[in-house]
Amino acid sequence: MDKEKIKINPEFYDIMPVEYQELVENATYGKEDRGWKDVGSSKELIEEHSLCAGCPESIAFRHILASLPNPEETVMVGSTGCTSLVFPHIALHNIHSLFGNQNAVASGLKRALAYRFPDKIKDVVVLAGDGATVDIGLDMTLQSWFRQEKFATICFDNELYANTGGQESGLMQKGFVGKMAPAGKQFEKVDMPGLAKTSGCHYVAMLTSSKPNRVEKVIRNAVLIAREIGPTYVQIYTPCILEIGKQMMEGLQEMRDSEGPGQRFEYQEFITDEAKAYMEAKHPKKKRKKKRVEEKKVD
Amino acid sequence: MEKYRVLPGPEAFLPPAAACAGVVLPDPGQGHIHGEIVPEDAAMEEAAKRFLSAKVPTIFPGPLVLWGWNENAEQKATAIKALYDVLKSHNNGALLIPMPDYRPKYPKIDPEIEINPNHPNLTIWHNKIDVCMFVGVHCHQANMSLKIIRGGTSCYTIAMCAQAGHEDAMITFRDATPEKIMKLVDAVKRLKDSGASNDVRGTA
Ligand SMILES: Cc1ncc(C[n+]2csc(CCOP(=O)(O)OP(=O)(O)O)c2C)c(N)n1
Ligand code: SF4
Ligand SMILES: [Mg+2]
Numbered sequence: 001m002d003k004e005k006i007k008i009n010p011e012f013y014d015i016m017p018v019e020y021q022e023l024v025e026n027a028t029y030g031k032e033d034r035g036w037k038d039v040g041s042s043k044e045l046i047e048e049h050s051l052c053a054g055c056p057e058s059i060a061f062r063h064i065l066a067s068l069p070n071p072e073e074t075v076m077v078g079s080t081g082c083t084s085l086v087f088p089h090i091a092l093h094n095i096h097s098l099f100g101n102q103n104a105v106a107s108g109l110k111r112a113l114a115y116r117f118p119d120k121i122k123d124v125v126v127l128a129g130d131g132a133t134v135d136i137g138l139d140m141t142l143q144s145w146f147r148q149e150k151f152a153t154i155c156f157d158n159e160l161y162a163n164t165g166g167q168e169s170g171l172m173q174k175g176f177v178g179k180m181a182p183a184g185k186q187f188e189k190v191d192m193p194g195l196a197k198t199s200g201c202h203y204v205a206m207l208t209s210s211k212p213n214r215v216e217k218v219i220r221n222a223v224l225i226a227r228e229i230g231p232t233y234v235q236i237y238t239p240c241i242l243e244i245g246k247q248m249m250e251g252l253q254e255m256r257d258s259e260g261p262g263q264r265f266e267y268q269e270f271i272t273d274e275a276k277a278y279m280e281a282k283h284p285k286k287k288r289k290k291k292r293v294e295e296k297k298v299d
Numbered sequence: 300m301e302k303y304r305v306l307p308g309p310e311a312f313l314p315p316a317a318a319c320a321g322v323v324l325p326d327p328g329q330g331h332i333h334g335e336i337v338p339e340d341a342a343m344e345e346a347a348k349r350f351l352s353a354k355v356p357t358i359f360p361g362p363l364v365l366w367g368w369n370e371n372a373e374q375k376a377t378a379i380k381a382l383y384d385v386l387k388s389h390n391n392g393a394l395l396i397p398m399p400d401y402r403p404k405y406p407k408i409d410p411e412i413e414i415n416p417n418h419p420n421l422t423i424w425h426n427k428i429d430v431c432m433f434v435g436v437h438c439h440q441a442n443m444s445l446k447i448i449r450g451g452t453s454c455y456t457i458a459m460c461a462q463a464g465h466e467d468a469m470i471t472f473r474d475a476t477p478e479k480i481m482k483l484v485d486a487v488k489r490l491k492d493s494g495a496s497n498d499v500r501g502t503a
Contacts, residue, residue: 007367009376012360015397017413050405088402 054248060209081129100137208255353430364435378480
């Protein structure tokens with residue numbers, strides 16, 4: 001793991017825009033203990049985004065990219081939706097798949113990479129909206145889990161089709177009236193974590209993106225378990241502030257309000273015994289160096 | 300129907316893809332000038348003339364040569380720099396402006412330091428570029444960009460393509476290697492040294 005593949009030819013170094021110079025000098029490729037704490041002190045793998053100002057998807061995206069264990073050997077598969085506007089701006093291999101097809105594309109990709117690079121670890125990570133994951137792509141999502149395809153699926157759950165103006169999605173809450181769903185949702189929010197468990201996922205987590213350290217832990221688990229054991233699923237609440245009528249500073253509070261005990265985004269985590277044993281053996285918990293804080297003695 | 304020629308614009312808001320207008324790609328050993336198939340050496344001579352008679356001759360290296368992702372890319376970078384150096388020694392206004400990637404940048408690019416395939420005209424207008432060469436730009440992005448340049452600017456375009464060439468450039472080379480780029484460097488040097496370079500504006 002190193003920066004071998006992102007070397008600027010010396011003849012052109014001085015003419016490259018500064019964001020690329022920073023990327024090769026100061027990005028966290030090849031760093032074993034990357035994490036959300038690098039955000040702000042290292043060059044991020046996301047340059048800029050074209051989401052609405054304050055959109056929680058953008059912060060979730062940044063923390064996910066900061067948490068991937070092996071970014072230089074990772075390919076992300078996206079789908080149509082607000083997230084697809086961010087993918088062109090990330091310094092990571094990625095494929096834009098036709099809306100809903102992301103888990104089918106990722107299945108083929110993961111197999112092809114394993115065949116083509118048998119001696120390398122290559123991670124595949126799907127990141128798509130709830131419409132892509134749970135509605136139009138549900139077949140592909142579930143089938144990839146039934147087949148035990150080894151990649152992680154991350155769903156940005158904003159409980160509607162944001163990019164097309166607020167249509168009803170399977171993950172929308174019952175009773176919610178969307179801008180393009182005026183009759184209100186008649187059915188319950190689909191229990192996707194439940195479906196993931198019964199469909200063969202080895203690690204399932206549901207959370208919001210309000211706590212970066214939690215996002216980091218979950219993403220690391222999901223990617224590492226998918227690498228060797230089998231499919232994993234992560235559902236992150238990234239409220240569409242535009243569609244629920246919030247201001248740009250209100251996304252964080254919306255997530256906090258929705259993750260308390262008994263709320264629909266209360267933190268859930270599930271891991272199979274096999275995955276747990278694998279993680280304990282191969283990727284034991286990172287021991288953070290504790291900073292000794294010298295207490296000032298007051299006379 | 301009159302034969303379509305690939306000429307400097309501004310041609311139209313949406314010029315046709317030259318391929319749709321009947322322009323075909325050269326075979327190995329050939330190039331094309333304005334859509335006409337010619338021996339590669341003839342295309343070399345014409346490109347050298349265009350470069351030397353330009354006010355702001357510019358090379359736009361793309362990601363395939365900006366990054367040292369294999370030995371070939373590294374050697375091409377050296378050859379491209381050699382081409383730039385010879386152009387610069389002839390004309391201090393020569394430019395080397397990268398096309399580092401293809402993402403639509405928001406709110407807009409800085410045309411002084413880069414070119415973006417989605418609106419290449421901004422960089423061309425801003426720097427008053429009258430002759431440019433694409434090298435190391437992936438096929439689809441190069442074709443799209445060359446078409447936009449033809450549509451909205453009067454810039455003369457040259458493509459040093461590593462694959463089968465570009466119909467949408469006014470001069471195209473194909474199968475570009477570091478050696479082929481160095482051959483162009485030699486052609487420019489020869490013409491420059493012959494002193495014929497000040498009145499060599501080709502006929503479009
Ligand atoms: C095959 C196909 N069907 C429909 C669309 C139209 N479309 C674009 S984005 C979108 C909704 C995306 O919703 P979601 O996956 O929840 O992502 P979000 O925008 O909410 O992040 C739809 C239906 C499309 N682009 N392609
Ligand atoms: S429409 Fe909603 S989900 Fe999409 S970028 Fe805007 S706030 Fe974010
Ligand atoms: Mg959605």
